[in-house]
Amino acid sequence: MGKIITLNGNGAIAEAIRQIKPDVVAAYPITPSTAIVQYVAQFVADGLLDCEFVCPESEHSAMSMCIGAAAGGGRVVTATASQGLALMWELLYIAAGLRLPILAGIASRALSAPINIHGDHSDSIGARDAGWIQIFSENSQEAYDNFIQAAKISEDFDVRTPAMVMIDGFITSHSTENVIVEDDKDVEEFVGEFKPLYPLLDVEKPVTLGSIDFTNYYFEHKRNQIEGIENSRRVILKVADEYERKFGRKYGFFELYKIDDAEIAVVLMGSAAGTGKEVVDELREKGEKAGLIKIRVYRPFPYRELQDVLKNIKAIAVLDRLMSPGAYGAPLFTEVRSAVYDLKKRPKIINYIYGLGGRDIAPDHFKQVFSDLEKLKLNRYKGDVVNYLNLRG
């Protein structure tokens, strides 16, 4: 039996890190993920976690150390946010290309300029094409559960792909909640021992990795790489199933909230889902058929499974906590819209960019979105496809 502990999002991820027993943790402090690193340092100092805890001189070197360590053949963890994740950018691609199961806890935060330390998804979704599995959490409990599952998903021999688990900067990273923390032994048993695959430290069987490919092999290697993240679709569900059976909390590619008979729905990721659900409840009491879809797994994007859900909905608003300058809508919107294109009967779909740099999204804003969706459903919507929520004109 686990126990209920009061933790913030960073603390929840740190607990998960302690329990999965990484061999190497290499991380650099950055707001708002710093506390993850500090907690881990304290665990090590107190003898609660036996790992090599290293403080490199930058996030670039932190991820580089993770790559070296993972290539050596063991479990590796880091944590970062914002500019730190951006500084890791080239290494994120390399970690994925070398198929190293590195785990990263990300407290999503805005990117400069202007500098801002608060939460949005610019950093994490900015890394969407790097080849990592990307799992978003609504709250501390999910952060804890997701991180443990990410280890098992990432290290699966059919997957062997790095994974990052996101919490929203400050909103989740610094909010204290009650979190069920499972017994150390149970988590250890669930995740299992790390199994190396072609480890560099096996000097008896020398291998090389990170070769230069010319035009005759690069394309083949990149296509080969995708197999890992494609296989993760199956493994994510399998691991979620095992997790539910062991610990009783249910996960999938996304969470559906009052969606069965919904005619209008919002699609979003992260902490704003809580507020959204409140508003859905309110609207439901008034008899409106409103629902909410919270995407948990952004990479691989569960387009097929989403199609099944979205086919019965008349009007959809996708809420993005970042912008994609010059694009026709922000990343989650373009992804969802692309998924519904295959449907025979396509729902109408609009985009709201919200919450940049930690800007609040309150129940009233959700109400505005749902009221727009009511109009959209009845072909009376006169607004734009791409909108900004809670932004002064």
Place this chain on the structure above:
Amino acid sequence: MVTLRELSAIEDGFVAGHGLCPGCAIPVILRILLRATNDPVIVSNATGCLEVCSSMFPLNSWRIPWIHSAFENTAATAAGLESMYRALVRRGKISGNKNIKFLAIGGDGGTYDIGFQALSGAMERGHKILYVCYDNQIYANTGGQRSSATPLGASATTSPAGTASYGKVQWRKDLTKIIAAHNVAYAAQGAPSRWQDLYNKAKKAFEADGPSFLNVLTACPTEWKTDPDQSIRLTQLAVDTCFWPLWEYDNGKYRITYFPKDKKPVSEWLKVQGRFKHLFLEENRYVLEEIQKRVDEEWERLNKLVSP
């Protein structure tokens, strides 16, 4: 003293079939380096000539475990490997009896410049790795751009000599001293022409109880504009002119490991290289004098550093 006969009996960790230019001295450094320890070696290789030419998929020239991650993170990658090794040995997951050595290797671009921060960090943290820079004083892999190791007066593609310029206007960065200033266990400058000196230094560096660093001059016929057969001679001339003195920093003490019998004028080294050709025009004579002056001053300064 080790003999070449002894060395030739040791199997190669780095084999033929690599694509380095004819006369490139990098493999000569590797030949000596990889034989300087009996323990297994794992290599972290920076982007650069060596990495590209030794790992052209599906081929590779390494009989020992090898990784290339990126350009500027070679020291960090090696430090990650070393950290994992320590973790797994401590947790009893692998045996520590093998005494694995971690070799990070890169050119002057990956070491003096873009990889400088990661190198400094790894040295400061005390990872037990050996970082080797093969210094050909130029970004050779991208076609001869100046680096902070490029000598004053050299014509490089981004510091070209022309009617209004004599080439690179800055002196080179004294990286070996900077690394020594990290109070590492061992740091030294070597040259392939002095193979025995290089072997001794590599041995000390591998066995050092902490981070170690070797800065080894290499010759690049392609970018130095020299005949390929002159490569070893050129590294010796750099040593004999004291442009590239051979010295070491061992447990806090500086020592010069080779004193040229007759210190040659630096122009002896410069005049045989196409990249310095323009310095011998009458209007650039003053640059030659400036270079000689600086070389003399630095040699003198180094001699003063040496512990009595």
Place this chain on the structure above:
Amino acid sequence: MTEKGWKELTIGTINLEAGNSLQNYTGTFRSGEKPIFKEETCIHCLFCWVFCPDSAIIVKDNKVKGIDYNYCKGCGICVIECPTKPKSLEMVVEEIYL
């Protein structure tokens, strides 16, 4: 060499064949000249061996046995570094078979 399809590749750019560049005959780099070995004058100091960038000097039981032209790129370092008088290695114009 047949090039592999993406399904045949090992995960993560891993190359399991350590040192397989021996298949790559870099002797093709030579442009008109090659060194020849003259055993009569050789003192087997092995300078040619240690300074050859292409592992092309064949040494067995402490003795130079010759040059591996599969890998020799014709740089000529071995000739320059050979200390004997006359030299035990000499650059010659390479016969080209058309």
